[in-house]
Structures are given as C-alpha cells and as structure tokens.
Amino acid sequence: MSHEADIHAELYRHVQNAIDDGFRPHGVNYTNATNEVNVSNGYADLVVEVDNEPFLVVEAKRDPVSNPSRDINPYSPEVVEQASSYAFKLGAPYFATYNGKRCVVYNTWERKRLMERKSRAYKVDSVPEFAQDLLSEVAGLESNNVDWDPSDEAFITRLDTFHTRLQSEFLDSLHQRLTNDEDFEKKYLRWVADQGWSERFDESEARVHNDFTAQSAYLLMNKLVFYKTLENADAYEPPEIELESLVDPGTRRAVFDELMDKIDFEAIYEQDEIFDSLPLTNTAQLEVQELLTELDDYDLDQLGGGDVIGDIYEGIIPEEERHELGQYYTPEPVTELITNLVVRSPDDTVLDPSVGSGGFLLAAYDQLKRLKEAMSLPATHQGLLNQMYGVDINRFPAHLSALNLALKDLSSETTDTGVIVEDFFNIRPGDERLAEAESAGTEGSGETFDIPRKVNAIIGNPPYIENDEIAEDVNCRGHMDRVGADLNRDSDIYSYFFTHSTEFLEEGGRLGFITSNKWLAIRYGVGLKQFLRENYRIKAVVKPQKRVFKGQLVPTCITILEKDKNPTRRDETVTKFMLVRERLNPEKIINILETDHDADILYEEDGFRLATKKQRDLDPEQKWTRYLFAPSEFWTLYNHSKMAKLKTISEDIGRGIGDTTGADHYFYLDEEEMEEWNIEDRFSPKAAKSITQFDGLEFNSQDSEIHYLDLYNFAEDYLHSDKSPPSEYREEVQRAEQEYINTLDDDEETPPHLSETEITVMAGLKDEGYPRTYEYLIWGVKEGVHTGKQCARRKYWFAVDDIPTTQLVAPKNIRGRPFFPTLTEPMPLGNTLYRVNLKNDEYRPVIAGFLNSNVGKMFFELQGTSVRGGLVELRSYELKDFSVIDPDELTNDEQQRIEEAFEEVKNVDVHEDEAPEKMLELDRAVLAPFGLEEKAEKIMEIATSLSQSRQLEQEFEVPVASDGEGGQGQIQDLSGSERIDGQVGLDQY
Ligand SMILES: C[S@@+](CC[C@H](N)C(=O)[O-])C[C@H]1O[C@@H](n2cnc3c(N)ncnc32)[C@H](O)[C@@H]1O
Structure with a gap:
C-alpha cells in the first residue's frame, strides 16, 4: 500500500x-x-x-x-x-x-x-x-x-465506512483466535457447518471469514447505533456504556446483558455467542469511540419512518448472501400499494409470514394509524404493534424488523413487536409450539405471544427460492391436505406461502403478495391457480413492467386476493390484470383497482393497461400472462370464428416424441460414423433429429446429414418368415453379450439377457447378407447399449418402432425465432420434434403459412412457455391447443393468397431475417381474412420483440397501442362476443 x-x-x-x-x-x-x-x-x-x-x-x-x-x-x-x-x-x-x-x-x-x-x-x-x-x-x-x-444516505455511508473498518479489524481478531484457541476453532467450524457452508469453506476459507466478520461487525454496529438511539429517546434511560467494557467479549456480554435487563430489546442485545466472540483491536476501539462520539449528536428518529435499517443491511451484507436467503427488501411504493389494498379496517390484525426487515409491517403500522385517526380511535404505539405479527426463518432480518418497528416511535416504550424467528411452515394458527418459538420481539419479561388463530390481512414478499433449492428441512408441503391444496411438486417456494397463509386468514380477509410471476404462465402454476380460484376472489394481478427491486432476479407480480367460501361470489368476481409501465404510483393504481369494471375489457394508455375477466372464465390450464401482455390483435384473432385449435384439424398430433431411442448417440449416426461402419442403406435412412438441422421451411432427406438406425420392419419380417439362422451366428451374438458381462464389476447386477427373438433377428441379419449392420449391433451389445432402460424394455433393443409419415414438424423448444418446417418425404423424427399430421393434407400450405408468419410466431411466444436459458418450449398440451387459422372458414381466394405468399418464403434462410418484404406479404395474407391487414407491421414488430426479450431473458416491453381499434384510450372487447354496453368510465384516468 x-x-x-x-x-x-x-x-x-x-x-x-x-x-x-x-x-x-x-x-x-x-x-x-x-x-x-x-x-x-x-x-x-x-x-x-x-x-x-x-x-x-x-x-x-x-x-x-x-x-x-x-x-x-x-x-x-x-x-x-x-x-x-x-x-x-x-x-x-x-x-x-x-x-x-x-x-x-x-x-x-x-x-x-x-x-x-x-x-x-x-x-x-x-x-x-x-x-x-x-x-x-x-x-x-x-x-x-x-x-x-441526503442526510439518511450520508448516515448510511458513514455507517458503511464504520462497518468496513470494524470488519477488517475483526478479521485480524478472528485469525488470532483461530490460531490460538482450539476450542474457538471447533465452535467456529461447527457454525460453518450449521450454515451449510462447509463446501464453501473448503473452496475459500477467506470468503467464509469475510462473511462471518461482516455479520459480526454488523451486529455490533446495530447494538451501538440502537443504544445511542435509545439514549437520545425520551422513553428510555439506558445505563452508561464505557468503551473499555466493550473490548473483551466477556465484559461486552455483561454490558449487553445489563442493557437487556434494564430496557429489554432482547432481539438486539441477545447473546449470540459465536458472533460476539471477537475482541476489539486498538484500532477497532478507536473506531468505536469515534462512532459513539458522533452518534451523540445524531437523531435516528429524524430519518423518517422508512426502512433505513433495511437499507443499511442491503448496503452491507453481500448481495450473493442475501440471494441465498431469498432476501430482497421491498421498496416502499410496493409495500404501500399492497398494504393499503389489504389492510382496510382500523381493527385489522396483520401477518407478514416472511417479514424480512419489516417493510410491510412498517406500512401496515402507518395504514392502521391512519385508519384509526380517521375514525378518532386511539392509536398508541404498542397498541398498533399488538395488531401485527411477523415471521422470518432467519434471525438477522427478524432482528431488523424488531428494530425498525421499535424505531417507529421512540417517544413511547416498545414492549413487544410480535416478530418471531421460525420457519413459517413450522407454525400453525394457535399452535402450541408457537408460544415457545424463540422471540425476536423485545419482551424481556419471559411472556410469550401467540399469533391468533386467524388474522384479517396477510401481506408480504415471500422468498424467491426455486423448487430444487428449497432446503430439505423446510416442510413446505405439510399443510397441503389441511387446506385442500394440490400444488404441483415442482412449485417454487412462494407458491406454498399462498396456500399455507390461507390457514391463517379469516373469511373475508385479504391477502396481498409480491412474488415471481411464473405461476401465471408455467405448468406448475396450474395447481396454484386452481387453489386460488376455489378459495379466493382473485381481485387483481398487477405487473410492474419495470423491475422494482435492486438486483431483482425474476419478473414479479402483485396478487390481491379476498378469502371467500361462496362459489357464486367467487365466480362472478371481475379479476383485473393490470400492467403498469411507469414508476409505481400506489394511489393511482389503488384508484383504478377499486373502481368497478365490467368483465372482458381491454383498456390501454401510456402508463398502464388493464384487462378484466370474470373469475369463472379464468382457466387454470391457461397462461394468465396473456391478460397482461398479449396485444389487442392477439385477442381479436384468438377469439375469432375463423380460428381453430390445431388438435381439431389434425390427427395423431404430437406423437413425434415417440421416436425415443433411449440411446441417441447409438441410433443417430453422422456422416463420419456412417463412413466408419458403412451400414447398409436399407437400414440407415436420413433423419430429422433436431430443429437446428433446418435452414429452410421445407426439408427432405437430401438436406440431412444424419442417419438413423431403422431395423423395425426387417425384424418383424424376419421373425414372421420363420427362418432360422445358423447356430454359429447365434453363438457369436451370445459371445458378444458375455464379453459385455465380463466387463462388469462383481458388485454390479447382471443385466437382463438378450431375448431369443433378439438373438434370432441379429443372427438373421448376418445370414441375410447384411454384415455391416450386424457388426454395428454386435458392437452395440459389447458396449451394453442393449441394457439401457428404454432399449431393454423394447421388443427389439435395436429397433425403435414403425416410422409414421409426417407433414408438418413443430419444435419442442427453440432458442431463436420459432418456425415450423414441413417434410416433403417421410423421415424419422428425433425426440425434440413433434409430428403434426393434418386431417386434410391439402390444407398444409395454409397452415404452414400461418404458423410461419409473424402471427404464428407471436402465437408461439404467447402460447408456449419461456424457460431458462432464453428458450421457448412448446409442451404437447400447448401444441394441441395452439390456435391456427381455420382453412375451412376461408374463401378460396384467401387460401390461395396465403399459399402463394408461403411459396415465396419457404426457401428463405429461417435463421436470417431475409426477405422482410416477402414475410410482410405472408403476414398480410394471413391477417386479411380478419380485416387486420394493416396491422402487419405492428405484429411483425411484436413477434420480433417478444422473441428478442425472451432470448435475452428480459421482460417483454408491451408496445403501447397507437390509435384506432383497441388503441390507446379506447376500450376493447376481450370476450370475442359482441361489445358490452355501458362500460364503466375507464377514460376518467
Ligand atoms: C424477499 S424477503 C422479504 C422481504 C420483506 N418483505 C421486506 O420487505 O423486508 C424474504 C424473507 O423470507 C425469509 N424466509 C425464507 N424462507 C422462509 C421460511 N421458510 N419461513 C419464513 N421466512 C422465510 C427470508 O429470510 C427473507 O427475509
């Protein structure tokens, strides 16, 4: 340096x-x-x-x-x-x-x-x-x-500086203790293991030391800041603290014990043995002294009621670590919006099941206070706190909410903050164990508190932890039967916060969460959507278009629900889907959501768009993201009588995945492998294995360089011919099998033997004069290909099935822009492709034209599922329900125009944006029957941007409708039926 x-x-x-x-x-x-x-x-x-x-x-x-x-x-x-x-x-x-x-x-x-x-x-x-x-x-x-x-930012920077410097001193102290004190080292390593950090420790001890000292420094800093705050507050008289007594962990403990004795605030001063075990170096003492002197004059109260403590925490604890705990602190407009929609009466009791640093409870505190004052009811600090409950699995955040809530009013004493440290899935309403749960509240009297059997309002920002990252000891499915939920097993953790919360909510009470918006679209959301429909009036789904959190990883949405047993009332509820394009303005959004609107309308203007649906029309199987994102043209087409579902005009749809080999590397051969094995032509037709092979929209065997081992017909014919191959050939096959068995370790189970039929057909190949294919099979047996799960299950391990002919191919997933190639001759299809066989082959050019137009691409993006890695997947149920133009409903001219336009584009390179003019003509031809020809450019833009945002894993920016039909400031009909009269005046906004 x-x-x-x-x-x-x-x-x-x-x-x-x-x-x-x-x-x-x-x-x-x-x-x-x-x-x-x-x-x-x-x-x-x-x-x-x-x-x-x-x-x-x-x-x-x-x-x-x-x-x-x-x-x-x-x-x-x-x-x-x-x-x-x-x-x-x-x-x-x-x-x-x-x-x-x-x-x-x-x-x-x-x-x-x-x-x-x-x-x-x-x-x-x-x-x-x-x-x-x-x-x-x-x-x-x-x-x-x-x-x-701003003064609070300056304060946070000041604390951040203090924290950095104290941490670096603590690192010295830690190294010293680890070197000189074996007992301490053992304790420390146990702590590391308890955190689940042993692996991390092996990778980098320094990183773990760093995280540990960051937390130690943070805890001590909190204690000091809070002490000074109390010292300045009227309601408290904390005993004096001498710097010398803070130096040694033992005497420091005594100081904090005394504080707890005199002024409570157990959550803050509670012993945390491992974190409190580092002595203060000389420099650290100086730093502490300086901070205490500066804080003498500082009034924490003046920072206003916001989540300052949360901000400090965000600034200090590394992002990655917070991410592991699903900890992102919720910005004020979000807490305010949700809380004000959910907490509606001055007597409401409120629960936040994943309380974090308490942002939602702070908002609830303000809201309850406002509601009480409006009705001239008394609103004491402790009285308000008594109406609120918070749960967090983690001590740190729970600690912060207790602090934040106490800071709400330093002129009155806080005796209890109702925040407990527990796994939410371990508690039940009125549960006995609840009273024993370690309290992060401030009571020092040994009294306990209960979450009442039910609350009137549940608010929060449940953690975003993906299904496969949910800790083993978190029993998030335990409540399923009790609430009659049947969530899909691959649900992410926030889904279970909805269902488990239901146990805690009074009839008529409201629930408002901000969560990932995945459940609206992805398959695992079906169970949750079903559950919500059966237990709640789904009041609103609000989607902020802009990311609302610093470091936010997933797109989010806000859901507002009202618990209701009455099925008719639930069915008749008009659910509002609101996409907010500008900075969240809680008041404006609340106004819009609390006004009655008819069902089946779509309204857009610069700042937001609103779509409404009767709850009974919300099909859990469908993607509800459409109500948020799909442009008005999508709805016009989707509901149009000239459209049909792919399954109604096809047969045998989706069966393409049937070509499952169980050993692709063996059954598909590239040119090089073909050269090596020289398999007889009869058994090695060209194949369409994956969508990446296709450059154009039409494909045949000439275009493919991949061969496929096709022995099914031979095997069946040979078997039925009753021929019998010479026994020496049969023995050769058996020897190959024995050779494979010899390679197995003693403790490995012997796989099932080749069947008589398989041996016969293999030997028959040689006998019939196909030595090359025979050799390939012998090699396969020696390599144990026949023992693979799928191969062993088949009649012949080496023959997949009969290969049906196909006309249209649909990709199971795709990264670039979607397209649907057609095959001009029957070819085996790999298991990443679907077959689409139309009932009437004459319609193929029209359907292929529609699917490959930008309208088809837009439908693919909106009807398929975006998955990780920027891919869009088309699941088989999505393929069957895919909306396409219905050729039966078109005039001959309309059909012909599409066919001709498709003819022009089918040879363009699908990976390049070639021939936009020709594409545009196809789009126009496809849109003409719906009277939407002039929307071609817009749809091209939408399809492109949907695909780009998906590939970049960014949120799709829904274009603001221009003027004209369904445009800005106008109400469009979403139902497909006649326009409903008497729309409630949306234009007032
Ligand atoms: C996204 S944060 C909540 C942020 C909070 N609403 C705020 O604004 O401060 C999620 C919180 O859930 C907590 N958490 C994770 N799993 C939990 C569980 N099983 N039970 C209760 N809390 C949990 C995390 O510790 C984290 O503090």
Whole structure:
C-alpha cells in the first residue's frame, strides 16, 4: 500500500493534469493545484485554486504511526477537524478527506458537528478518473448543479465506512483466535457447518471469514447505533456504556446483558455467542469511540419512518448472501400499494409470514394509524404493534424488523413487536409450539405471544427460492391436505406461502403478495391457480413492467386476493390484470383497482393497461400472462370464428416424441460414423433429429446429414418368415453379450439377457447378407447399449418402432425465432420434434403459412412457455391447443393468397431475417381474412420483440397501442362476443 505522501501526490498529479488540460466544469475556473501548502499550524496536503484563490483543501492523512497499514477513516473527527481548520484558515469554501479509496467532501463554512454536516461521499476506483470527478463535483456543488447527499444516505455511508473498518479489524481478531484457541476453532467450524457452508469453506476459507466478520461487525454496529438511539429517546434511560467494557467479549456480554435487563430489546442485545466472540483491536476501539462520539449528536428518529435499517443491511451484507436467503427488501411504493389494498379496517390484525426487515409491517403500522385517526380511535404505539405479527426463518432480518418497528416511535416504550424467528411452515394458527418459538420481539419479561388463530390481512414478499433449492428441512408441503391444496411438486417456494397463509386468514380477509410471476404462465402454476380460484376472489394481478427491486432476479407480480367460501361470489368476481409501465404510483393504481369494471375489457394508455375477466372464465390450464401482455390483435384473432385449435384439424398430433431411442448417440449416426461402419442403406435412412438441422421451411432427406438406425420392419419380417439362422451366428451374438458381462464389476447386477427373438433377428441379419449392420449391433451389445432402460424394455433393443409419415414438424423448444418446417418425404423424427399430421393434407400450405408468419410466431411466444436459458418450449398440451387459422372458414381466394405468399418464403434462410418484404406479404395474407391487414407491421414488430426479450431473458416491453381499434384510450372487447354496453368510465384516468 502506498504512503500517505504517495496518496495525495498521485491525486495532486491528476488534478493538476486536468487543470492544465483546461478542465473547467460547470463554468468554474480552476487555475492551479499545489501540493503541501504551509498553513500556520502545519501542511495542507493539497490545495486547489479557483481564480488563483484557495477553493478546495484535500487532507489525505493516514492513521497513527502505530498502525501504518490502515487507511484513515475519512469520517474520523480528528481528520475532519484538521482539514476543516486548514480550509478555514486558507479561506477555501470546500474541503475533503481522502484515503485513496474513499473521499468525503464538506462545506467549510458550515461549522456544525460532524454527523450534522452536509457531505458528499465517493468511492474511488481509479484515481485519474476520480481527479476529474472531484473537480467536477465540487464545481457542481458550488454552482448548485450537484446536491449534497441526503442526510439518511450520508448516515448510511458513514455507517458503511464504520462497518468496513470494524470488519477488517475483526478479521485480524478472528485469525488470532483461530490460531490460538482450539476450542474457538471447533465452535467456529461447527457454525460453518450449521450454515451449510462447509463446501464453501473448503473452496475459500477467506470468503467464509469475510462473511462471518461482516455479520459480526454488523451486529455490533446495530447494538451501538440502537443504544445511542435509545439514549437520545425520551422513553428510555439506558445505563452508561464505557468503551473499555466493550473490548473483551466477556465484559461486552455483561454490558449487553445489563442493557437487556434494564430496557429489554432482547432481539438486539441477545447473546449470540459465536458472533460476539471477537475482541476489539486498538484500532477497532478507536473506531468505536469515534462512532459513539458522533452518534451523540445524531437523531435516528429524524430519518423518517422508512426502512433505513433495511437499507443499511442491503448496503452491507453481500448481495450473493442475501440471494441465498431469498432476501430482497421491498421498496416502499410496493409495500404501500399492497398494504393499503389489504389492510382496510382500523381493527385489522396483520401477518407478514416472511417479514424480512419489516417493510410491510412498517406500512401496515402507518395504514392502521391512519385508519384509526380517521375514525378518532386511539392509536398508541404498542397498541398498533399488538395488531401485527411477523415471521422470518432467519434471525438477522427478524432482528431488523424488531428494530425498525421499535424505531417507529421512540417517544413511547416498545414492549413487544410480535416478530418471531421460525420457519413459517413450522407454525400453525394457535399452535402450541408457537408460544415457545424463540422471540425476536423485545419482551424481556419471559411472556410469550401467540399469533391468533386467524388474522384479517396477510401481506408480504415471500422468498424467491426455486423448487430444487428449497432446503430439505423446510416442510413446505405439510399443510397441503389441511387446506385442500394440490400444488404441483415442482412449485417454487412462494407458491406454498399462498396456500399455507390461507390457514391463517379469516373469511373475508385479504391477502396481498409480491412474488415471481411464473405461476401465471408455467405448468406448475396450474395447481396454484386452481387453489386460488376455489378459495379466493382473485381481485387483481398487477405487473410492474419495470423491475422494482435492486438486483431483482425474476419478473414479479402483485396478487390481491379476498378469502371467500361462496362459489357464486367467487365466480362472478371481475379479476383485473393490470400492467403498469411507469414508476409505481400506489394511489393511482389503488384508484383504478377499486373502481368497478365490467368483465372482458381491454383498456390501454401510456402508463398502464388493464384487462378484466370474470373469475369463472379464468382457466387454470391457461397462461394468465396473456391478460397482461398479449396485444389487442392477439385477442381479436384468438377469439375469432375463423380460428381453430390445431388438435381439431389434425390427427395423431404430437406423437413425434415417440421416436425415443433411449440411446441417441447409438441410433443417430453422422456422416463420419456412417463412413466408419458403412451400414447398409436399407437400414440407415436420413433423419430429422433436431430443429437446428433446418435452414429452410421445407426439408427432405437430401438436406440431412444424419442417419438413423431403422431395423423395425426387417425384424418383424424376419421373425414372421420363420427362418432360422445358423447356430454359429447365434453363438457369436451370445459371445458378444458375455464379453459385455465380463466387463462388469462383481458388485454390479447382471443385466437382463438378450431375448431369443433378439438373438434370432441379429443372427438373421448376418445370414441375410447384411454384415455391416450386424457388426454395428454386435458392437452395440459389447458396449451394453442393449441394457439401457428404454432399449431393454423394447421388443427389439435395436429397433425403435414403425416410422409414421409426417407433414408438418413443430419444435419442442427453440432458442431463436420459432418456425415450423414441413417434410416433403417421410423421415424419422428425433425426440425434440413433434409430428403434426393434418386431417386434410391439402390444407398444409395454409397452415404452414400461418404458423410461419409473424402471427404464428407471436402465437408461439404467447402460447408456449419461456424457460431458462432464453428458450421457448412448446409442451404437447400447448401444441394441441395452439390456435391456427381455420382453412375451412376461408374463401378460396384467401387460401390461395396465403399459399402463394408461403411459396415465396419457404426457401428463405429461417435463421436470417431475409426477405422482410416477402414475410410482410405472408403476414398480410394471413391477417386479411380478419380485416387486420394493416396491422402487419405492428405484429411483425411484436413477434420480433417478444422473441428478442425472451432470448435475452428480459421482460417483454408491451408496445403501447397507437390509435384506432383497441388503441390507446379506447376500450376493447376481450370476450370475442359482441361489445358490452355501458362500460364503466375507464377514460376518467
Ligand atoms: C424477499 S424477503 C422479504 C422481504 C420483506 N418483505 C421486506 O420487505 O423486508 C424474504 C424473507 O423470507 C425469509 N424466509 C425464507 N424462507 C422462509 C421460511 N421458510 N419461513 C419464513 N421466512 C422465510 C427470508 O429470510 C427473507 O427475509
């Protein structure tokens, strides 16, 4: 690490260079920079001049000589005081403290205490860039083009700095303890194992040490900050704390025990043996002392009621770690929106089953208070807290919510915050064990609290943990029978938060969650959709188009439900699907959602779009994302009488996956393998194995370089001919099998033997004069291909099945833009392709034309399922229900136009966007029968952007409808029936 002198010399050089290069940001005329300027009581490290007058003083002081390896703390009162005094004496209006990594700028004339001073903090990655930034930022402050950091942000930065520095001291303490204290080492390793981090530890001890000390430093910091807050608050009189007693973990414990005794707040001061076991180094003591002094003057109350503690936590605990716990803290507009829709009466009891840092309960606190005040009911701090319950599996976040809730009102004492540390799936309403659960509340009296049997409102942001990452000991399916739910086994964890919460909710009570929006579209959501339909009135699904969380990984939606036993009322509920394109404005959204609307309308304007459906028409099997995303043209077509489901005009649909070999590497051979084995032509036809083989829309054997081992017909014929191959050939086959068995280890089970039939047919191949194919099968047996699960199950391990002819091919999944090739001769299909055989082959060009037009591509994107890796999958039920144009409903001219347009595009390269004009003509031809010809360009754009956003795994930006039919500001009919009269005035928004 460089010396103090080097640090400011480097900054000086780059500042001077920028000034020499004529850098004059915001019209501020920088004239010079000087290194080491003599001031009456010492030397200022760097002085920057404007119009030849001192303007900015930078102090790059380092720590005491006793510990030269540490950076200075840019917030250290000593350093700030020194820099401020130089600037004052020189008459420079700004000064900054700087340690090579961080820099904080202050105003010289604001002679306030440190924590109250305006400041602006920077992290420095590259000094040359920072030199310019510094000049530009200070000039911006001077010309009012740059603002000082908001006070809470400055406070968080200050705490973040403290945390970083304390953590680095704790790392030293940790290393020392691990080296000198075997008992401690054992405890530490046990803790690592308990976290499930043993593997991580093996990979990188340093990373685990780092995470551990980050948490230790964080916990101690919380304790100190909270202590100071209480000290300043009227309702409390905490005993005094001496720095010396904090140094040693033992005496520190005694201090916190005393605090707990006197003022409760068990959640914060509770013993956490392993985290509390690091002594404070000398430097750490200095840091703590400085922080305590600064906090003397700081009023945490002034930070407003927001989730400051959550912000601090987000800033400090590494993102990856938070992700593992599914911890993302919910932004205020979301908590406010959900809470205000769900908590509706001043007496409501409220539960957040995954409370995190308590964002939702904070919003509920405000909402209950408002509701009470509006009715002139008393609203005491503890009274409000008594109506709220929170659960979190993790001590950290639960700790934060207890803190946040207590901070809501520091003028009254908090005795209990109703937050418990438990796995939500381990508790039941009124459960006995609940009373024993470790409390993160603040009661010190030993009293326990119960979640009542039922609450009126459930709100929250359940963790997003994928099905295969759900911890083994989380019993998320245990409640299924009790609530009559049957969720698919591959559901992600948030689905179970819906069902389990239902146990806790009063009839008529509401539930509002923000979760991943996967359940709306993906197969596993069917069970959940069914459950919601049978237990709730589904009031609204709101989808913020913009990501609402920092670091958010999955697209989300907000669901608002009302528990209702009455099936008629449920069926008659008009569900609102709202896509919000702008920043969430809770009030506006609530207004729209709380107004009555008729069912089956689609309304759009710049900021949002709204589609409504009667709950009874919401089919759990279908993708509800369509109501959010599908453009109005989709609905016009989807409901049109000239459309049909693919299954009604085809037979034998989807059977293509039947060509399952069980050993693709053996049954498919490329040209090189064919050269090596030289299998007789009769048994090695060309095959269509996967969609990647197709370049054009028409395909035949000439286009393929892949062969397929096809022995089914031979085998059947040979067997029925009653021929009998010579016994020496049969023995040869058996010897090959024995050779394979000999390769097995003693403890491996002997696989089932080749059947007599198989031996006969194999030997028959040689006898009939097909030695090449025979050799290939012998090799297969020696390699044990015949013992594979699927092969062993078949009549002949080497013969898959008869190969039906096919006309149209549909991909099971595709990464690029979707397309549907046609085969001009029968070919075996690989198991990533489906067969589509139309009842009437004459319709093939029309159907292929529709499917390969941009309309077909749009339907593929909206009817298929997006899966990880940017692919779109078409499941077999989706293929069967695929909407296509119905040739029977078209005039001859209409059919002919589509056929001709398709003829023009079928040879273009499907991977290139070739011939857009010809494609557009196909689109027009397909749209003409619906009177939508002029929408061709728009649909092309939508299909392209749907596909692009899916490939990039980004959310699809639904284009705002322009004017005209179904356009902006107009209401469109979603039902396919006649327009409904008397629409409730949506245009008021
Ligand atoms: C997305 S965060 C909630 C954020 C919170 N609503 C807020 O705004 O602060 C999800 C929380 O669920 C917790 N969690 C994960 N699994 C849980 C379980 N089985 N029971 C209860 N809480 C759980 C995590 O510890 C995390 O704090």
